[in-house]
Amino acid sequence: MTEIKPSTTPTGRGMGFERGVVVLIAVLAVLLGAAVLLVGTGWLGLFRAQRPLADPILVQWLSENSQLALGIGIALGVVLFVLGLWWVARALRPESRPDMRLERGNGELTVTAAALTEAVRADAEQVTGVNRARVRMAGTEQRPSLRLTLSLQEGTDVKQVWGELDAKVLSRAREALGTDTLPTAIRLQLDRAPRQRVH
Numbered sequence: 001m002t003e004i005k006p007s008t009t010p011t012g013r014g015m016g017f018e019r020g021v022v023v024l025i026a027v028l029a030v031l032l033g034a035a036v037l038l039v040g041t042g043w044l045g046l047f048r049a050q051r052p053l054a055d056p057i058l059v060q061w062l063s064e065n066s067q068l069a070l071g072i073g074i075a076l077g078v079v080l081f082v083l084g085l086w087w088v089a090r091a092l093r094p095e096s097r098p099d100m101r102l103e104r105g106n107g108e109l110t111v112t113a114a115a116l117t118e119a120v121r122a123d124a125e126q127v128t129g130v131n132r133a134r135v136r137m138a139g140t141e142q143r144p145s146l147r148l149t150l151s152l153q154e155g156t157d158v159k160q161v162w163g164e165l166d167a168k169v170l171s172r173a174r175e176a177l178g179t180d181t182l183p184t185a186i187r188l189q190l191d192r193a194p195r196q197r198v199h
Contacts (some may be wrong), residue, residue: 097138117174128156
């Protein structure tokens, strides 16, 4: 049996892009705030510190080219609005559940995510001590991964569950997909025994 290593597969949807954008905005805001602080305290010269916040040259240009400034403002607003809608749609979009294309001889076979997760679920529920199993495909077609949630009976030997999962469930999934690695995140939860009512 192969050694089971801690999985790096996320148990929830990855938020790397959203975090990256927020960090970028935060860094820009900090840099802008630091620049304003330096100018306002006079570290870059008293003349710059005493100037009005709105540059008189810029104010004059805006008043002389009000139509152009209005058009630029509207265009910028539309671009920001579209970017905001795209970001919201991307954040709310359901996570992909990739189907797998397998090459068998001269032909090609597509295994749907639903069929694969159902097969893994059925195998996982045959493991000793497992009451129920929930399985989800994640990742991409090129780099698929699995997420398993197992409900265990009280008193179950967790080490035995790990061993049977690798030997009977995950090995079959890897073999079916024709891959040596299938990153899997496994979450274990304990089913409590039903309470006995005293009559």
